[in-house]
Amino acid sequence: MDLDDIATRLDVPFEDVDRVHRLAGEQPSTPVPARANAPALLDRLAAKPDDAAEIMAGWPDSDSTQWTPELRWLLDRSIALVRADLGGHEWLPPGPALPRERGPAWRHLYVYTYLAMVDMARGYHRDHGVSDAVSWATLADLGRNLAIDRRMNRQGWSVMQSWLTLHSRGALYELGRLQHHRGGTAIDLHIPDSGPLTPAAVEASLDEARVFFPRHFPDEHYTSFACGSWLLDPQLGEYLPEESNIVRFQRRFELEPYQEPAGLDADVEVVRFVFRSLTTPLNQLPRHTALQRAVVDHLRAGRHWQWRRGRFPM
Numbered sequence: 001m002d003l004d005d006i007a008t009r010l011d012v013p014f015e016d017v018d019r020v021h022r023l024a025g026e027q028p029s030t031p032v033p034a035r036a037n038a039p040a041l042l043d044r045l046a047a048k049p050d051d052a053a054e055i056m057a058g059w060p061d062s063d064s065t066q067w068t069p070e071l072r073w074l075l076d077r078s079i080a081l082v083r084a085d086l087g088g089h090e091w092l093p094p095g096p097a098l099p100r101e102r103g104p105a106w107r108h109l110y111v112y113t114y115l116a117m118v119d120m121a122r123g124y125h126r127d128h129g130v131s132d133a134v135s136w137a138t139l140a141d142l143g144r145n146l147a148i149d150r151r152m153n154r155q156g157w158s159v160m161q162s163w164l165t166l167h168s169r170g171a172l173y174e175l176g177r178l179q180h181h182r183g184g185t186a187i188d189l190h191i192p193d194s195g196p197l198t199p200a201a202v203e204a205s206l207d208e209a210r211v212f213f214p215r216h217f218p219d220e221h222y223t224s225f226a227c228g229s230w231l232l233d234p235q236l237g238e239y240l241p242e243e244s245n246i247v248r249f250q251r252r253f254e255l256e257p258y259q260e261p262a263g264l265d266a267d268v269e270v271v272r273f274v275f276r277s278l279t280t281p282l283n284q285l286p287r288h289t290a291l292q293r294a295v296v297d298h299l300r301a302g303r304h305w306q307w308r309r310g311r312f313p314m
Ligand SMILES: CC(C)(COP(=O)(O)OP(=O)(O)OC[C@H]1O[C@@H](n2cnc3c(N)ncnc32)[C@H](O)[C@@H]1OP(=O)(O)O)[C@@H](O)C(=O)NCCC(=O)NCCS
Pocket: 190, 191, 192, 193, 194, 195, 196, 197, 198, 228, 229, 230, 231, 240, 244, 245, 246, 247, 273, 274, 275, 288, 289, 290, 291, 292
């Protein structure tokens, strides 16, 4: 089977298959864990029962008829592609977005990539002296993202499949309330969907990072924390009270001048994070919280949200 055939059978552009082929190069893959160990592993990775059941139903056993040669090729090469960049910290799509409605193997192919990479990531963590607790807390973002994708009627995955390669490559660590992402001279902060963003929880997480990175990555030199998010849009201050967690989080940062980010529509991102739906018409979105009302009223007034970047010294 050549790359052209693979692309046709996967129903994805040739360029995407060619990219996987090139980036994976001659790298070896690494096997998906044994089926017998999968339920316990999925539980550790916080997969909810309905997601775990689907993942088990699509398991890439060697005799599974769901796993056609082109799917097996993509799984093998996407694992190799991620593995080849172990320790890297850029966003990295593990492969093309697939027609996920074709069944569990298609839907969860990059979950199997993630599961195959767990041992590699754990090894990388151990080499850097990262504790088991931080290592598993970090990797358990899989379950959180699967649950969000389900809530979003599967509209969330195209972003998540790249996002999750950060965890697999040792680029990102969940330290208490925040996720901390290595790279350059700033630790990039990410805010998981895990309850209120209280100032005390943020401060504790920052304190943890101030010790964590010099200890576990002594060759990297970080001088600031940075963040790129809809949460840093100063327009939110027109709607939310001064003492809200979001406004208090904003006050930590010095913002960079506004530049519309390439390839990202801030209005879509705000709706993603506040409503977890990308297709509900504005006038049918819920209005339960101050933020929900703000997001809809702002857009209905013909205004736009901003994706802002900011930083503060470490
Ligand atoms: C970031 C986050 C934890 C902040 O939540 P918080 O600590 O409750 O924030 P605030 O105290 O500032 O909330 C102010 C108001 O907005 C509401 N609100 C905040 N985040 C909300 C969200 N994601 N969806 C709906 N309403 C939200 C609160 O309920 C509150 O309204 P109320 O007073 O009517 O109850 C929350 O928005 C969240 O989980 N977001 C998803 C993850 C995310 O966006 N990450 C950043 C990606 S770039």
